[in-house]
Amino acid sequence: MTEPPGKTSFMVSLQTRILALVLIPLLLTTAALVITDAFGRIQDSQANLAQQRELLIETRQAGVRDVVESARTAIQPILQDRSLNDSEKRSRAADILRAIRFEGDNYVFAYEYNGTNIVLPYSREREGTDMSGIQTPDGAYLIRDMIEVARQGGGYYAYPWEYPGTNTIEPKYSYATQVPEFNWMIGAGVYVTDIDAAMEGAEIRAAGALHSSITTSALIGTLIFLIVAAITAWMVRQTVQPIRRTAEAMRNIAKGEGDLTRRLTVESRDEIGELASQFNAFVSRMQETLLDVRRRTTSVHQAAEEIAQGSDELATRTEQAAANLQETSASMEEITATVNHSTESAEQANQLVQSTASVAREGETAMKSVERTMTDIDTSASRISEIITLIDGIAFQTNILALNASVEAARAGEHGRGFAVVAQEVRTLASRSGDAAREIRMLIDASVSHTREGSNIVKQAGTTMQEIVNSVARVTDVIADISAGAREQNSGIGQINTAVAEMDTMTQQNAAMVQQTSSAATQMRHHAESLNALIGTFVLGEEASSSPAQLLSTRSAPSLENRKPTKPQRHSVAEVEWETF
Template identity: 50%
Template sequence: MLSSLRLRILAVTLVVVALALIINASVSYLTLETHNEAQIGQQLDAVASGNARAIEEWTRARADMMEATREPVMGDDPLTALIQLAESGGFLSAYIGRPDGSIMTSDGWDAPDDFDSTTRGWYTDAVARDDTIISRPFVDAVSGKQVVSFATPVKRDGRLAGVIGADVVIDDLIAEVAAIRPTPSSFAFLSRGGETLIAHPDAELIQQRLTAVSDSLTPELIARLGHQADAWEPVRIDGDAKRLVVAPVAGTDWELGVVLDEDEATAGLRAVLESAVMTLVIIAAITALLLGLWLKRAFAGLERARDALEDIASGEGDLTRRLPEQGRDEVAQIAAAFNRFIAKMHDVLLDVRDSSESVRIAATEIADGGQDLSRRTENAASSLQQTSASMEEITSTVEHTAESSRQANGLSESASQVARRGGEAVGQVVDTMQGIRDSAAQISEIVTVMDGIAFQTNLLALNASVEAARAGEQGRGFAVVAGEVRKLASRSAEAAKQIKGLIDTSSVRTEEGAAQVRAAGETMEEIVASVTRVTDVLGEITAATGEQSDGIGQVNVAVSELDRMTQQNAALVEESTTAAEQLKGQADRLAEAVAGFTLRERDQGDHRSAMPRLT
């Protein structure tokens, strides 16, 4: 879209013109809107306040008449004063109500017997306010017209003497309010206390609540606008946007509202806006026409240059051809610059053509050498992989041997510990046998003592027998005891001999066992020493095997690293070979690309004047 430079310039110019006109129209519109708003506000306020003053004069004149009649009605002829009041003020009837409930009227109306003037609204309101009041509108029963009552209290010596009242038809006032129309769709209304309608263009709304016109016409809104000068607020009546201005009627609780239609109030602004839009469209159309004709003429030379470039680009890349350089404008300058650029490109492509052939030959040699180096590197990598596999097998065998040596060393250490514990146990047995031998010697000594005791007992028993024999019959019982004692002594001696024999035999055997235990202890000590030497040797073998395993592991790591580096070198060689192949391919493509251009030969020199030009 808008690919043509001429169309872009035309579009940008139209946009700039449109923006300028829009900005100018916007500034004018905003300025006019500000003045229009102020003017509308002033006009509305003038209409509302002027008509409110007229209504105020109407009510003030009648209130003054009522107040001027206070003295005459208190004279000798109050009826004449009431008649004059009715005629001068245009009242239907004038009357005075007295505190006793009686009433006198200017038209001679006879009140019924139960009539009490003090209970009437006009009477009570005037007494309550102690000033002239205007009642709510009502329909007169006789004439059927809209009527309001004026009432003012009358006092004598500071005491209430009565209330003067008068009824006046307000049809003319309603007509005057209905005639207030700032615009065809605008209207005015007269209300009392912001609640009850006194006058309205629609007669059916009179004496109804003001909210019957619109729910937004609340007493609060009417009171707020009545206390603000030159102020209006937007309202919606029957779905249309309106502007409301309220002017209070001085001396009364009435207020005059003027409702202005929003569309009619801003009709002038819309007309100005429509004129600005039409002006914008007309100026934009004229500008587009004139500028388009001028651009078409101005870009004719550039289009010729474009056609010439397309002719060169769509051919076979003949860089010996040149653009025409007729004229002195920018198009001729572009053609001259392009011809100089083509000449430089021609020389550069000649150099590229010669260099591409050299690059192709060098790339071919690099690719061949890279392929040869890649084969040798792959062979070396294969050998290193085999070496690495063999080293891994050796490493596995050495690790297995080292593990077996560590297990044998652990077993020998366990055997050494067991033999050591056995030697200690044999030593304890030797000590125990020595203790048994000592105990046997002690028992032998005790048995010897017992044998001696038995021998002495036997001697004592023998002596006792001799003494009993000497005693005769008296010692017979003692002799019997002595004989028993000698028998026991003999038996004890015999048992002691047997025990001694057993102890001697046990001592001999104990001595033999002790000798055997000592021999076994010496043998265990030799076993412990041998196992200790075996453990030391296995420890040395284990250490040597571990060092050998670590050394082989380092060799294996070195071989793996060498294999990894060889693999990397092989990958680099392959990448280099691939790059050389790609370089060769690029050189071929470069040669083909350069061959696509028609170039002069080197032996033609700088005979550029002989190059053909496009006509």
Template identity: 40%
Template sequence: MGNLKIATRLYAGFGLLVAIMVLVVSAALVQMATMRASAADVDNNWLPSVEEVNLLNTAISDYRATEMQHILNTDDVAKTTIEKDLESIQARIKTSRSKYEKLISTKEEQGLYDEFAAAREAYLKIHKEVMEFSRRNDAEGARQLLEGESKKNFERSSDILDKLVLMNHDGSVAAAKTSAEAYVAGRNMMAVAMVVAVLLALIAATYITRSITKPLSEALDVAANVATGNLTVQVHSSSRDEIGQLLQAMKAMQDSLVAVVSKVRSGSESVANASAEIAQGNNDLSARTEQQASALEETAASMEELNSAVKQNADNASQANQLAMNASTVAVQGGEVVGQVVQTMKGINDSSRKIADIISVIDGIAFQTNILALNAAVEAARAGEQGRGFAVVASEVRSLAGRSAEAAKEIKTLIGDSVSRVEQGTALVDRAGSTMTEVVTSIRRVTDIMAEISAASHEQSAGVNQVGEAITQMDQVTQQNAALVEEMAAAASSLKSQAGELVQTVAVFKLSAEQGSGRPAPPMAAPAKTAVRSSKPSLAFKGPERRADAAPVAKAPAAKPLASRPAAAKPAAPVLTAVAPKTSTRVTPAGGDDDWETF
């Protein structure tokens, strides 16, 4: 039975009780059905039969009494009313007979009822003759019939009805007796069945309880030992029921706990040692991060000064660009004025040439006038005294023509000198115009160069601003990293203490000899020492140094607004030595003039 499952045992025990209950209830139901049938027979048959027979007996008595009233009454109207009453009573008799015929249950009762029906039919035949005598008011003849055969049939019918009443009464008494006997039998049977059921229930409960509580006590002892950390207790189970399976599972759990505790014990010791090393390394990293943060602050201050200088250069370049643009405008205006002067000189040259031509014409006119004056003087000499006045005039005209010719020659000479000088001035003005054009072109090139210098200065200023912002962000990130490193150091210290607590907690469990000794865990080993920090911060970092006595500070490249974060090199276990990140820019010693190469 120990291999049966608890559910099977419980089902069997309760099934036995249910079977007994079913038998008891079935027997009780049979007895109750008998009682119900007897009661129903009394209610539905015997009592209604007695009631209907009594009603029928009363109705035939009323019918005979009404019949006698009809004989004694001589009023036709009253007789008619009495006949209606007789019809009503006959309807009652018919109804009662119809109901009673449905309630007849035995042949004896049916035989008596048939006798009643025959006597009633004979009575009704005589009733017709009685009614005929009564309607003729022959009371004597009607009374004789009524007292003769009619009375015999009436009394016979009444006696038969009394017998039927007695028969139905006896039937109801027998049904009640049957019901009482069924009650007594059912009561006795249920009492016996209850005693048997209680005994069987006690036996089944005792057996099932013992088969469950004993293995449960063993499982409870095992669980109590495991709860106190004693993993050396032996678990034995030979049954295959749920509790046997529970003990097997607890044995497997104990084995798993032994393996887990062994691993956790060794792992907790390793975690404790590693957490101590991590805490020490985080402390070193925190100090170096603080050094890096201070170096970044200095770099940020230098970048602010450099930013101010670059902004000033950009402003100066902007002013020079504006002055160059003004000079270019003035040069262009001077070039335009020189061009106008060149055009004016060309006009003067053309006018001088025209004046020379006019002077040549005047000289020709003076020559011709002189010839005309000579001709006039010749003609005046030929005329003699009459032409003397004309000769004087011709002489004056000739004198004026000569003077005009001389003046024209002088003017022509002066105009020639003026034209030659104007030509020289025009050539000089042409050269000055070409020179001014070259000056304007050069000034425009200078203006363009100054604009490029100004734009480059502004871009350089923006780049320096971006580099400054990047360094500021790097400073903020470094500060955050420093805070994070401090938190990590605190967390590592907390982890160290928790690992120690875990080691002490795991030491509570006791293991068997082949699984492991129950000795408490040894104290945590001292963590491996990290690289010794020198008094100089720079000695704690590997790689190139910017200054001989300062921590290395990597410059961010100027081409990018935000310098990418370099990946830190993995420290070698167990020594946690920080390694300086590699950057893309070249670090120059002493921070000299070569620092401007990165910009």
């Protein structure tokens, strides 16, 4: 598992942190106590040593003071001896002071208040000289300061001075007091080098005792620390163990090998137990969520599959639509040309119909004239028929008269023979006239019949011509409507062509969108497969009817790239498919 950015690879366990939080303060406290005790012991030892040194120095100072006071006491009888003059008293007092020795080679010295030396046993050549200008290595005027201390009632005076035989500067303690009868300052001094040597041994012994006591304290502190550390480690281990189990379960889940059906055992009612309980609740919630995600991922994959299939079908139909639109565009161009031709033909037909209507109207007028003529002919034929009937009647009467004349001529005999011949001729003429009249009548009747038939035909022709005229008028109107409709159709076809072009553009855009949809569906299916494969790494406790690989098929959606629309045959797409599309 990768670490967050900005974090080092070094990881400190919780147990180590808790132990560090407990043991480091404990260690520091123990060390502080040991160090404090050691410092206390060191300070006590130093204080004891310093106190011992002070006591030794005070003892030495007291010894020096006692020596000086003894020297002062020793010269008191001389001061009280009235038999001696002042010079003798001074001389004898100086001799007494020169003779005094203590602690080996230490001596008593005496100075007048003006700094003139009176007694200096180891440098008698300097007696009687002014030594008020002598300075210590640190620049103090030694004799002046000691005279001042003595005149103020006496006291101690410490100063650095050269130690005889070593050429080293060592501290020296002197005591000075006054002899007012002589205006003297008498005093003595001692070095504390031997005290330092004695103190070195004391310090070594004290250091050994101090080291032993500090070591004992350190061992006791270490033992206490180790005991407390062991108890703390045991308690921390018992506390951290459930957390480790929780961390191990989380690590398994994080690595994709987690069994989400497992639960932690709640062993306590403290914060650790609450952590385990909440972890179990979290894992349960995560298990339910992943199960729901798996089901929804399967649904998403199926939906993506259906979208991909629908996109494929839609792509095919879009290609079909594009091809049909191209064919429609070509057909619309042909229709446009046809409509234009129809418009021109309609206009020509309109002109021809107008001419035909004019001719039909003239024919109607002529037919009416023919009808009137035929009516006149029929009337004349009827009149002729009547005349022929009259002639036929006359011929019949003539025949009868001729017959009667023949009968009378026969009766007359010879006298009537000529008349009989004439009567016979008249009878023959009458007979022939009757036959001719009958033939004429038959012809006239036939003519009348034909004339009537012709009149009827002419009437029918007139009616037909009237109907033709009316039809031509209607045809004229229809052709005018056709011409206007053709012009409107031409305009509408232009709009249709524009719409078809726009539809073709939209179809191409739809094809691109279908391609994007198919790609998105493919990506969504792949994402669903990846997500389900990722979820499949967890043990969820609910085995599906089939594995994720079976639930999520790996059928790849056909690519729409480089797809060229094929021009289908007309009426190759079912109408129901277009309704669906």
